[in-house]
Amino acid sequence: xxxxxxxxxxxxxxxxxxxxxxxxxxxxxxxxxxxxxxxxxxxxxxxxxxxxxxxxxxxxxxxxxxxxxxxxxxxxxxxxxxxxxxxxxxxxxxxxxxxxxxxxxxxxxxxxxxxxxxxxxxxxxxxxxxxxxxxxxxxxxxxxxxxxxxxxxxxxxxxxxxxxxxxxxxxxxxxxxxxxxxxxxxxxxxxxxxxxxxxxxxxxxxxxxxxxxxxxxxxxxxxxxxxxxxxxxxxxxxxxxxxxxxxxxxxxxxxxxxxxxxxxxxxxxxxxxxxxxxxxxxxxxxxxxxxxxxxxxxxxxxxxxxxxxxxxxxxxxxxxxxxxxxxxxxxxxxxxxxxxxxxxxxxxxxxxxxxxxxxxxxxxxxxxxxxxxxxxxxxxxxxxxxxxxxxxxxxxxxxxxxxxxxxxxxxxxxxxxxxxxxxxxxxxxxxxxxxxxxxxxxxxxxxxxxxxxxxxxxxxxxxxxx
Amino acid sequence: xxxxxxxxxxxxxxxxxxxxxxxxxxxxxxxxxxxxxxxxxxxxxxxxxxxxxxxxxxxxxxxxxxxxx
Numbered sequence: 001x002x003x004x005x006x007x008x009x010x011x012x013x014x015x016x017x018x019x020x021x022x023x024x025x026x027x028x029x030x031x032x033x034x035x036x037x038x039x040x041x042x043x044x045x046x047x048x049x050x051x052x053x054x055x056x057x058x059x060x061x062x063x064x065x066x067x068x069x070x071x072x073x074x075x076x077x078x079x080x081x082x083x084x085x086x087x088x089x090x091x092x093x094x095x096x097x098x099x100x101x102x103x104x105x106x107x108x109x110x111x112x113x114x115x116x117x118x119x120x121x122x123x124x125x126x127x128x129x130x131x132x133x134x135x136x137x138x139x140x141x142x143x144x145x146x147x148x149x150x151x152x153x154x155x156x157x158x159x160x161x162x163x164x165x166x167x168x169x170x171x172x173x174x175x176x177x178x179x180x181x182x183x184x185x186x187x188x189x190x191x192x193x194x195x196x197x198x199x200x201x202x203x204x205x206x207x208x209x210x211x212x213x214x215x216x217x218x219x220x221x222x223x224x225x226x227x228x229x230x231x232x233x234x235x236x237x238x239x240x241x242x243x244x245x246x247x248x249x250x251x252x253x254x255x256x257x258x259x260x261x262x263x264x265x266x267x268x269x270x271x272x273x274x275x276x277x278x279x280x281x282x283x284x285x286x287x288x289x290x291x292x293x294x295x296x297x298x299x300x301x302x303x304x305x306x307x308x309x310x311x312x313x314x315x316x317x318x319x320x321x322x323x324x325x326x327x328x329x330x331x332x333x334x335x336x337x338x339x340x341x342x343x344x345x346x347x348x349x350x351x352x353x354x355x356x357x358x359x360x361x362x363x364x365x366x367x368x369x370x371x372x373x374x375x376x377x378x379x380x381x382x383x384x385x386x387x388x389x390x391x392x393x394x395x396x397x398x399x400x401x402x403x404x405x406x407x408x409x410x411x412x413x414x415x416x417x418x419x420x421x422x423x424x425x426x427x428x429x430x431x432x433x434x435x436x437x438x439x440x441x442x443x444x445x446x447x448x449x450x451x452x453x454x455x456x457x458x459x460x461x462x463x464x465x466x
Numbered sequence: 467x468x469x470x471x472x473x474x475x476x477x478x479x480x481x482x483x484x485x486x487x488x489x490x491x492x493x494x495x496x497x498x499x500x501x502x503x504x505x506x507x508x509x510x511x512x513x514x515x516x517x518x519x520x521x522x523x524x525x526x527x528x529x530x531x532x533x534x535x
Binding site for chain 2: 001042057060061063064091092093094096097098099100101102104109112113146147148151152423426427429430433434437438440441444
């Protein structure tokens with residue numbers, strides 16, 4: 001940090017990631033508004049607290065072991081090598097705390113200069129992805145899952161399974177990048193498909209909300225209690241998504257092979273991109289999704305807003321490289337796919353996905369990963385010329401790993417275990433009465449008592465206020 | 467007496483390293499943190515089950531108020 005230019009690069013990078021964190025915080029605000037708006041009023045507070053408390057739980061567990069997983073598991077382990085050492089990322093590392101760089105046992109001076117300043121913000125940027133993954137799942141299971149069960153699931157996806165997939169397919173040396181040429185620059189698969197698959201795994205065991213399906217098996221519509229809150233929540237998720245995209249980049253990196261030097265922004269794979277590229281493509285894929293969502297849902301506000309999100313998600317795997325008009329069409333096609341899939345799965349398997357999370361994140365995410373295999377066929381997935389190039393087969397396998405192996409399967413197993421011990425679903429009587437049963441009655445009693453006291457004080461000669 | 471591993475900012479900054487108190491006890495902090503998380507999960511699980519039992523016994527047979535005051 002003694003050279004001003006070197007110091008500026010480090011401090012700029014630190015600040016760059018820091019800015020993405022409050023932006024991504026808005027994703028969580030949006031998810032909370034969206035879920036509460038979608039739930040019925042007798043379940044509002046339970047819905048809100050269920051989602052809110054994943055914040056501290058995923059945060060502490062991501063500190064304790066999640067961050068280490070990302071750096072330790074790129075090889076599988078056992079696929080392209082063993083466990084990697086990651087002493088800056090263990091929960092007991094001196095670099096996982098306030099540190100000024102310089103001499104520390106086990107670290108070179110260069111390591112500490114870099115990691116002492118970037119570790120915290122880089123950890124937090126990944127942590128906000130963790131919250132997002134868990135929050136995606138939260139919406140699908142509202143109004144009948146026990147908070148205890150959901151919070152265990154949140155830790156599993158937020159601090160274990162998604163970060164394993166990031167280590168495998170969203171790391172410059174992940175085995176999926178090396179062997180499959182897996183390319184997923186803005187996380188169609190590594191966040192959205194895995195979270196969608198995870199939600200589907202939970203829903204399969206959890207079952208639908210009471211009375212969701214008629215006796216003949218057709219679905220009843222349980223409309224959002226507050227459509228305004230749902231739509232503004234989704235709007236806030238759009239805002240937070242900007243931070244998500246920016247956090248997926250490395251802002252300042254020498255991308256020139258050989259002796260020459262050329263600094264640029266890169267993707268997480270250290271392949272070149274620019275902020276302009278992702279700005280074009282974010283907005284065009286959002287627009288493609290919104291336009292198609294409005295069309296297929298015939299102007300339904302909930303599905304139109306959700307489709308904007310699905311449009312971005314469907315194009316995200318290749319949004320570092322697509323032409324903006326390609327991004328628009330991919331977003332639009334992804335919306336048709338996810339919308340049709342949502343209703344087909346609901347009819348065929350009686351899956352009650354309360355907010356369409358499996359569709360918007362899972363199906364659109366899988367679509368995005370697979371389409372990138374065709375659109376970017378033969379592109380280098382990495383600056384390393386020895387690694388595989390992008391291919392339809394590599395992306396197809398990648399989508400399967402994300403959605404099924406690390407998404408659906410762990411959630412299904414956890415849900416089966418919790419269900420076995422009666423810890424998955426709220427008792428039927430509670431579900432019928434409302435998950436906020438105690439709170440609603442207590443509030444009504446408090447209000448009635450206050451009203452009575454106010455009326456009584458009005459009759460007192462002194463006019464004393466109560 | 468100091469809980470940190472330095473007593474002034476006058477020396478070479480690169481020699482300071484970690485600036486939080488009780489450097490060297492990070493593994494202990496980690497164990498305590500993990501224990502706190504597990505304890506919280508277990509307590510919350512019991513609390514949730516009891517909470518619903520109490521709510522149902524107190525209010526289970528009463529209709530929900532139609533609007534909040």
